[in-house]
Amino acid sequence: MESNPTMKFFTRRELLLAVGGLAGGAFAARLFPPAIAHAAAPGFPPQAAAGDPVAAMRAQFGGVPIQAQPLTDSITLLSGPGGNVVVLNGADGKLMGDTFVQPAWPHLKDALATIGNEPVKTVIDTHWHFDHSDSNASLHAAGATLVAHENTKKRMSESHTLAVLNLTFPPSPADALPQQTFPQNHKITMNGEKVSLVHVPPAHTDSDIYIHFEKGNVLQTGDIFFNGMFPYIDDGTGGSVSGMIAGATKLLAVADNNTKIVPGHGPLGNKADLMKYRDMLTTVRDRLQKLKSSGKSVEEAAAAKPLDDLDPAWGKGLFNAATFIQIAYPAL
Ligand SMILES: [Zn+2]
Numbered sequence: 469m470e471s472n473p474t475m476k477f478f479t480r481r482e483l484l485l486a487v488g489g490l491a492g493g494a495f496a497a498r499l500f501p502p503a504i505a506h507a508a509a510p511g512f513p514p515q516a517a518a519g520d521p522v523a524a525m526r527a528q529f530g531g532v533p534i535q536a537q538p539l540t541d542s543i544t545l546l547s548g549p550g551g552n553v554v555v556l557n558g559a560d561g562k563l564m565g566d567t568f569v570q571p572a573w574p575h576l577k578d579a580l581a582t583i584g585n586e587p588v589k590t591v592i593d594t595h596w597h598f599d600h601s602d603s604n605a606s607l608h609a610a611g612a613t614l615v616a617h618e619n620t621k622k623r624m625s626e627s628h629t630l631a632v633l634n635l636t637f638p639p640s641p642a643d644a645l646p647q648q649t650f651p652q653n654h655k656i657t658m659n660g661e662k663v664s665l666v667h668v669p670p671a672h673t674d675s676d677i678y679i680h681f682e683k684g685n686v687l688q689t690g691d692i693f694f695n696g697m698f699p700y701i702d703d704g705t706g707g708s709v710s711g712m713i714a715g716a717t718k719l720l721a722v723a724d725n726n727t728k729i730v731p732g733h734g735p736l737g738n739k740a741d742l743m744k745y746r747d748m749l750t751t752v753r754d755r756l757q758k759l760k761s762s763g764k765s766v767e768e769a770a771a772a773k774p775l776d777d778l779d780p781a782w783g784k785g786l787f788n789a790a791t792f793i794q795i796a797y798p799a800l
Pocket residue numbers: 595597672691732
């Protein structure tokens with residue numbers, strides 16, 4: 469194997485870009501030492517990460533500071549530890565979309581307290597992946613009800629390995645599993661806001677939902693949308709490139725020109741960002757499908773460098789073009 473995609477996943481520059489909005493080389497160097505063998509975030513000893521890619525990634529993501537950005541009077545975007553969390557706050561209590569990785573929990577708790585004293589009543593997972601559901605148990609212990617699509621509960625109850633990343637997850641403990649699940653759509657009214665939870669046919673996984681805060685016009689997409697970067701696609705639990713394109717199209721139908729679109733990874737976006745991303749995925753699918761239909765193996769396809777022209781614009785996030793081919797080719 470010419471390169472290790474897992475190692476690639478952890479290079480500090482890319483991780484920094486992936487979390488979005490953070491700047492400063494010295495800051496980056498402090499947070500993300502270059503080698504995975506020593507890749508522990510502050511507070512997490514290197515030996516906890518060495519040889520355990522999941523622990524390493526938890527530590528890496530968990531060490532990123534949380535930044536708060538108000539989206540409306542009652543909705544706040546928290547960004548940092550590996551992704552984005554949306555918080556709706558008010559007299560009825562808090563509702564959250566996604567939860568960051570587990571090591572970020574103490575910081576997430578502080579960030580929630582800064583928004584207001586109201587308790588977290590409802591926590592929604594956009595899909596089963598650990599960087600979105602990892603603080604479930606902590607939030608449930610603090611009194612929240614966990615809500616997700618029924619496949620999120622199913623997938624979290626099983627053992628899975630994320631291909632290319634080589635991250636293996638055992639079944640989640642019972643107290644981390646969603647208590648309330650739904651097969652298609654679910655609506656929650658809270659703090660004067662209508663929150664629509666809508667299942668999207670298999671895209672990034674088979675457990676994806678989007679969360680639409682209708683009054684605030686905020687759309688939380690989960691990992692159907694990686695803003696400004698090649699996405700991950702989990703074909704092991706139902707994801708596919710065509711599903712991602714169809715998912716992006718479904719999201720576009722919900723958004724208008726003023727919708728604040730919170731991606732699973734990357735900075736806050738808008739409809740134009742989502743369209744560009746959907747178009748990129750369509751280009752990728754067409755090019756890779758051509759190679760696959762002509763019988764080329766993934767190695768032969770990669771050697772043809774079919775996505776190199778997209779690398780400058782899309783390959784500076786979590787995955788460069790070469791790694792993205794490894795992810796997307798089996799998911800065609
Ligand atoms: Zn994901």
